[in-house]
Amino acid sequence: MAETSLARAARLFLSRPEDDVARLRLYEVLSGAELVLPLQGEVEGEDVTPETVEAGDVPHVVAHDSISGFAGGAPRPTATLSGLALAQMLEGQGVGVALHLDGLADPLMVAPEALDWLARNLAGEPSRVEARPVALHPPKGLPTSLLTTLDRRLAQGEGLARAAWLAAVDWSDGSRGHLLAFVGARPGSEEPLAGGINAAVALSGAEDLRLDVTFLAEGDPVIERIAKVGLRFDMEDPTETPTGPPRLR
Incomplete structure (x- = not known):
């Protein structure tokens, strides 16, 4: 095994x-x-x-x-x-x-x-935001530790969505950050997927980082926009159809 x-x-x-x-x-x-x-x-x-x-x-x-x-x-x-x-x-x-x-x-x-x-x-729940994305850009300035942690966390969610796209975003309220968009998420998987990303950010060591999560249905026109600039994480299951922490002792 x-x-x-x-x-x-x-x-x-x-x-x-x-x-x-x-x-x-x-x-x-x-x-x-x-x-x-x-x-x-x-x-x-x-x-x-x-x-x-x-x-x-x-x-x-x-x-x-x-x-x-x-x-x-x-x-x-x-x-x-x-x-x-x-x-x-x-x-x-x-x-x-x-x-x-x-x-x-x-x-x-x-x-x-x-x-x-x-x-x-990891007790905090992801918060909901009402701002709309007005511009999408390639992800920039993210620490390697976060990208590595996201990759592992999304691999653990294999089969819960078809893919995820990571991009930098300008929001309608004037703020900037990064957006992770899940495409084709299975019904009921939204909360654990969002919670997993919340955990990934908390445990990546990155500070003062805003990473929002959204869920897009297949065919959503935003997918084409984010695919042009974003970093893709494939999540399809190949076997199916679609302040540091305390020390251990």
Whole structure:
């Protein structure tokens, strides 16, 4: 089985534990990753109790980056949720996460304060704006860290839209910024896609950056305009039809 993006990010961090860029990348990938949690007993209604282990007298919820971590064992109940959802669920409880990653012998221990930081910094919901774009330009001046983070985040959303276009924009209210336009988004995917971009900006390390998100239907005339100047991210699933963070310990 191919190594997960979370395992790759963890390997990079473990090789460069003092590097804030590697740490931010791990947090960004963790926030969007789907984690599998073994549960204590069968699920009853909406109440679930994940398994925990003690590390340094601190409880840590056990989580895996893929279901392959359970291969060969007896069937057991599990729950699946994103890293961000898990961080928000555990925020303020003094509980960490023991991440079992494919290909790594020992779990990566994510401290409670690290989860609290992640939950706080990604808690904000994307805000709605009423201004109209009056001019579109090629994206300019964006940090490489943001472009790299956007690329990874959009790859995690593969299959939720046909493509996304990034362009600089002049707004009708006189302001300037950048716009990410999703084309052909699946119904119901707008909120998670917008939230994912909000997280990407927050975890890219870029400061004072405005990046707005819009959703365009197939055939919208704006697509032709933005395609002439924008940077395209292909999101189609090839298998289907269409203040730095606290340190880990």
